[in-house]
Amino acid sequence: MPTIDHEAPVAVLREAPALVAELVQLAFGLELPAFAAATVAEADFTQALPTEFRADLVVHLLGATGAPVMGVVVEVQRTRDEDKRWTWPVYATVLHARLRCPTCLVVLARDPVVARWAGREIATFQPGASFAPLVLGPEQMPRLEPEEAAARPWLAIVSALVHGAAADGAAQALAGIVGARSLGGERATLFTDLILAQLDDDGRRALEVVMDVRKYEYKSEFARSYFERGLEAGREQGLEAGLARGREEGREEGREEGREEGREEGREEGLRQALLALVARHALVGDDVRALVAARSDAARLLRLIGEVAAAPDAATVARLLAEP
Numbered sequence: 001m002p003t004i005d006h007e008a009p010v011a012v013l014r015e016a017p018a019l020v021a022e023l024v025q026l027a028f029g030l031e032l033p034a035f036a037a038a039t040v041a042e043a044d045f046t047q048a049l050p051t052e053f054r055a056d057l058v059v060h061l062l063g064a065t066g067a068p069v070m071g072v073v074v075e076v077q078r079t080r081d082e083d084k085r086w087t088w089p090v091y092a093t094v095l096h097a098r099l100r101c102p103t104c105l106v107v108l109a110r111d112p113v114v115a116r117w118a119g120r121e122i123a124t125f126q127p128g129a130s131f132a133p134l135v136l137g138p139e140q141m142p143r144l145e146p147e148e149a150a151a152r153p154w155l156a157i158v159s160a161l162v163h164g165a166a167a168d169g170a171a172q173a174l175a176g177i178v179g180a181r182s183l184g185g186e187r188a189t190l191f192t193d194l195i196l197a198q199l200d201d202d203g204r205r206a207l208e209v210v211m212d213v214r215k216y217e218y219k220s221e222f223a224r225s226y227f228e229r230g231l232e233a234g235r236e237q238g239l240e241a242g243l244a245r246g247r248e249e250g251r252e253e254g255r256e257e258g259r260e261e262g263r264e265e266g267r268e269e270g271l272r273q274a275l276l277a278l279v280a281r282h283a284l285v286g287d288d289v290r291a292l293v294a295a296r297s298d299a300a301r302l303l304r305l306i307g308e309v310a311a312a313p314d315a316a317t318v319a320r321l322l323a324e325p
Contacts, residue, residue, distance in 0.1 A: 008161050008194040009076050009108050010056050014040055015187070016154035017059040020072050023158070024106060027140040033069040033102065035061035041071075055091045060099070071095045071103040075133075077118050078111070085122050089131045107133045110162050110198075115139070138162060144175045153179030157191050164198030170206035170278070171310050173199055202277035206310060271302040278309045279318055292322045 013020055018038040024030055041058045057074040073091045077084065088105055096103040109115035115137025121130040141162040142155065149156035160176025163169055173195050180191035199207060272293050279289060296302050305321060312318045 004194065004197050005078055005110065006056075006076050008197070009158060010074070011194065012154060012157050012161070012191065013057055013059070013074060017057075019154045019158065020057075020059045020074060020106065021061055021070075022155065023136055023141075024072070024104070024134060026142055027136055028134055033061065034063070035069050036064050037062045053087055053090055053094070058095065068099045068101050070101055071099045073103070073105040075105065075107045077107050077109045077114055080114055080117050084118075088133055089122060089124055092131070105133045107135045108158075108162070109135060109137045110165060112138050136162070138166060143168075143172060144179075146171075146175045146178045149175040149179035150182040153182045155179075157195065160195045161198055164195065164203065167312075167314075168310060169199060169203050173203070173207050202280060205274045205277040206306075208274065268297060268299050268302065271299060271306065272296060275302060275306050275309065278306060279322065289322065 017040050021032055021035070021038060025032060039060050039062060041060045055073045056076050059072045059074065060068045061070040061072070063069040073088075073095055075084070075088065075091075088107075092103050092105045107115075107118040109118050115135050118133055119135040119137075121132045124131050141159055143163060144152060144156045144159055156179030157176045160173045160179075163172040166172065176195045177192050180195065181188045183191070196204065196207075275296070276290065276293050279293065296305065308321050309318050312321060
């Protein structure tokens with residue numbers, strides 16, 4: 001049964017089929033035939049055979065006269081599947097025979113291991129000839145900054161779906177959500193949900209903080225419940241301390257001071273947990289890492305550090321950032 005990981009990219013490309021051509025040009029530097037429009041076409045390649053051959057998506061690039069000038073088969077691949085190495089050449093060959101124009105097969109793979117497997121050459125029925133799919137994996141998929149996303153929303157959304165599991169997945173998800181929101185209406189809601197569905201809990205926590213750092217409005221139920229839990233815990237701890245001081249000193253100021261300290265402690269604890277989630281995505285774990293994060297007590301500095309860690313390219317950079325005073 002198809003999963004949301006599989007269906008999400010297909011849903012985006014159905015809405016924006018011209019993006020397929022843009023991705024091929026960006027990732028592989030190929031010069032495609034000039035076309036005036038792109039349209040989604042029949043994806044069934046079954047001929048007079050008992051086995052069903054159906055691709056995830058087929059896009060026709062249409063010339064000025066409306067005739068196809070190129071056909072593109074798109075397959076979303078989540079895992080290795082050796083059967084595909086037999087069916088993928090069929091898809092390209094049948095489409096080529098139908099359209100009588102250049103064709104290619106593009107495989108979209110979120111997992112870098114699957115992407116490398118999918119890109120291997122496939123021996124065909126013609127001796128000395130082979131067939132290699134064009135693979136769009138994490139290494140080939142462009143990354144966009146949030147500032148670019150509104151101008152290129154569809155590319156930002158697909159990029160977020162592919163890079164959601166990466167160390168900088170939260171930052172890429174942010175760009176994708178900015179792109180989705182620029183579309184407006186139901187599409188904004190749908191594609192925002194699809195992007196969020198690609199993130200695990202750590203990624204969502206990191207996304208909440210990155211959005212805070214970048215000053216983007218974000219009001220998801222996840223964010224509210226997560227930070228409110230931290231704030232409530234801090235309020236209770238601070239309130240108890242403040243009330244104790246109030247009883248000892250006999251002043252109402254002790255209670256108010258305790259409440260304020262509780263609010264600030266709760267916010268700081270929420271930020272520390274989000275920072276830990278980001279750091280863990282770089283495989284940095286352990287008591288020493290937790291101690292470095294626990295030592296941070298300034299909310300403003302925590303926000304800056306979270307933004308820096310979210311943009312860090314590797315674990316060594318993250319370790320250096322954590323070690324800085």
